Amino acid sequence: MKHFILGAALTGLVSLPSFASMDNSLSAFTTSFDVTQYRNDVQTLASDAFGGRAPLSEGEQLTINYLEKSFREMGLQPAFGDSYLQPVPLAKITADQNMQLNIGGINFTNGSEFTARTQRISEKVTLDNSEVIFVGYGINAPEYGWNDYQGLDVKGKTVIVLVNDPGFATQDPKVFKGNAMTYYGRWTYKYEEAARQGAEAVFIVHETAPAAYGWNVVQNSNTGTKFTLVDANNNQGQVGVMGWVQHEVAQKLFAKAGMDFDMLKREAAKPHFKPIPLNLKAQLTLQNQIERAQSHNVAAILPGKTHPDEVVMMHAHWDHLGTVMEGGKPVIINGAVDNASGVAGVLALARYFKHQADKAPLARTLVFSSFTAEETGLIGAQHFAQHPIVPTKDIVAFLNIDGMNMNQGVDYILRYGEGVSELEAYLDKAAKAQGRTVKADPRPQNGLMFRSDHFALAQQGVPGLLFMSLGDTDPDYIAHKYHQGADDYDPNWTLGGVTQDLALMASMLKALANGADWPRWLESSDFKTKREQTGRD
CATH class of the missing domain: 3.50.30.30 (Glucose Oxidase; domain 1)
Structure with missing residues (x-):
């Protein structure tokens, strides 16, 4: 009963678009989604040639070049002045x-x-x-x-x-x-x-x-x-x-x-x-x-028409573990699901919204980002949170993919945390428009709320939502693939789950980018206090 009461309360706190408009967004994305391009992005980023995408490696250079080229070809603007790259000084x-x-x-x-x-x-x-x-x-x-x-x-x-x-x-x-x-x-x-x-x-x-x-x-x-x-x-x-x-x-x-x-x-x-x-x-x-060197965050901008200084972010970290020793032998940990699948998802959403904005510009700015060194402790996200492209009080929300459902679609979407922020109301409504239910995190003991890049932004008060489907739709993943050599590209993936989840995210992004409200933190926390101090309460 608590869940249903909470859902009703959330819906009353924010002004959301109608189911019909969300249905239109879902349908438009699903029709336009280029599955072949998505496969190519995942396969390339998770190839042995990219060496597991370790920061400060040859794989980093290949990865950031690939992302920069993709954003430029889409016609998106650089997020960091005249560059798509934000230097992140690392040791x-x-x-x-x-x-x-x-x-x-x-x-x-x-x-x-x-x-x-x-x-x-x-x-x-x-x-x-x-x-x-x-x-x-x-x-x-x-x-x-x-x-x-x-x-x-x-x-x-x-x-x-x-x-x-x-x-x-x-x-x-x-x-x-x-x-x-x-x-x-x-x-x-x-x-x-x-x-x-x-x-x-x-x-x-x-x-x-x-x-x-x-x-x-x-x-x-x-x-x-x-x-x-x-x-x-x-x-x-x-x-x-x-x-x-x-x-x-x-x-x-x-x-x-x-x-x-x-x-x-x-x-x-x-x-x-x-x-x-x-x-x-x-x-x-x-x-x-x-050694001291620079790694890089990557981000591109789709400017809003009426409120360009208000930003909605769509994100997935680009890095993984590189090469490690397993059984006394070097093994490339390619991170196909974690998180080439998420990066490819961000690229797919960026292509979709650039095409849509050419016909009907959004009110707020969309930023499509991919940060470095998440696997070492959210380092790229921490650097961005300390050096954002706009003040963090002007970031409306931060949606974060950290592993997608590469198999058949399911009749639910996972929610990490309950009663945490008003972004849950957007998730509820988008899922309902798809005929799906919102399923509580089946493993809250894993602490996924604190284990990906959205957490670094939350610490600065920015409401975030995690999209992750690692072990839920692939029971074998955590035991035998997570952070291991077996997390490789699989041509047999059906990608039904990818299609439905990206469509859901597209509908949420459109609602946030064309809305006027500022989703609030609900649960008493340092996140809420930080946001309230900026006047966004």
């Missing part, structure tokens, strides 16, 4: 993968048992007999009455933390948000909070269910070359070692300390858990090769 950090972690006299093997990296601009980062402390979930959340660090000095020490948050562990809706992950459950938060507390190193204990992916994803995502933005202090304020350990490694360490890890894990999900020193010391040296 490229490559740690020597022969590193070895020793805790309490036990040696662990990089890749198979732990991963470790840094974002500090330092050629060497060392843990030298660093005291190890178990701090539960590593969360300081006053609004939930929770502080795992209370009364604890972790300056210069190594902390071991659990993945996700206590709500997932308890499945109690009164604890955080129950099964639905909050930002406190994300690995990015764990490192950020540990840095605020002064810790030198963090090791997150991996378990597949609360992490929402297997160890192979951790390994592929955290070994080899990584990228970071660089602050005025060369990132020295960040935690020195950003690590993960296997569940079995944690069990072994706690046993060495005379403790039962799994029992203490259950205790950590209870309020007022007290941190536990393991009386073990950690030793690790990261030897880093550091």
Whole structure:
């Protein structure tokens, strides 16, 4: 019942176009969609020639050239002055993968048992007999009455933390948000909070269910070359070692300390858990090769006629993981679904709206964008959010594709989050016009609200909506393809899901670009506060 009441409330808050006008938009896109061009875009971007589209690689140059050429041929204007490219200054950090972690006299093997990296601009980062402390979930959340660090000095020490948050562990809706992950459950938060507390190193204990992916994803995502933005202090304020350990490694360490890890894990999900020193010391040296270089965001503009300074954005990140080692052999991780499929979708929508605008210009400006280094922590999106083409208060909404349904169409569309922003009302109406239902995120514990580029813009107050269909329509995807070599282009894809989802997005974009309202945040959050401070409430 809550869902239906909420939907009615949302519809009353915003002025939306009629079902008939949305039907017209859906039909117009479906009729004009060039499936052959879409296939070609995905196949090209996900080809071995593009090398997995890693930032600062030859694959980046091929990718941004392809996008720039596509936008120019469409007749769209550059988004960054006279350029389609926004330079994103990065540091490229490559740690020597022969590193070895020793805790309490036990040696662990990089890749198979732990991963470790840094974002500090330092050629060497060392843990030298660093005291190890178990701090539960590593969360300081006053609004939930929770502080795992209370009364604890972790300056210069190594902390071991659990993945996700206590709500997932308890499945109690009164604890955080129950099964639905909050930002406190994300690995990015764990490192950020540990840095605020002064810790030198963090090791997150991996378990597949609360992490929402297997160890192979951790390994592929955290070994080899990584990228970071660089602050005025060369990132020295960040935690020195950003690590993960296997569940079995944690069990072994706690046993060495005379403790039962799994029992203490259950205790950590209870309020007022007290941190536990393991009386073990950690030793690790990261030897880093550091290069400074520029990666690039790519974006193009379709100017609005009556309110050109008001912007609606359609986005998909262009980068993926490049080449990694799997089974001792180099493997190109092409990221066909994640996220060549989304980039091709943005191109398809850009072509459609340019053709439509030649006949009937939109009121507001549409921006079609593709950012770098999403896979390393939303880096390109963070840079754009700090250096936007218009003030973020003038960005109406940010729609983001991060993996499309490449198979047959379905009678629903996924909604990530509930009661978060008025953009959900647009989604409800567009889905209804298609004869589809809106289905709640079946895996809210995965925290997808915080795992793609829309989150970086949300942190600046811009309402966003994620479109993702990775494991929902392909049950094999997360286990065997996500961030793995098997995420390749497949000529047998039917693309029925792509067609229907892009048509839905087209109808939402048209409604937002020809409307006058500013979708609001509904849920009390930093996002809402940030937006209200700009006067867009």
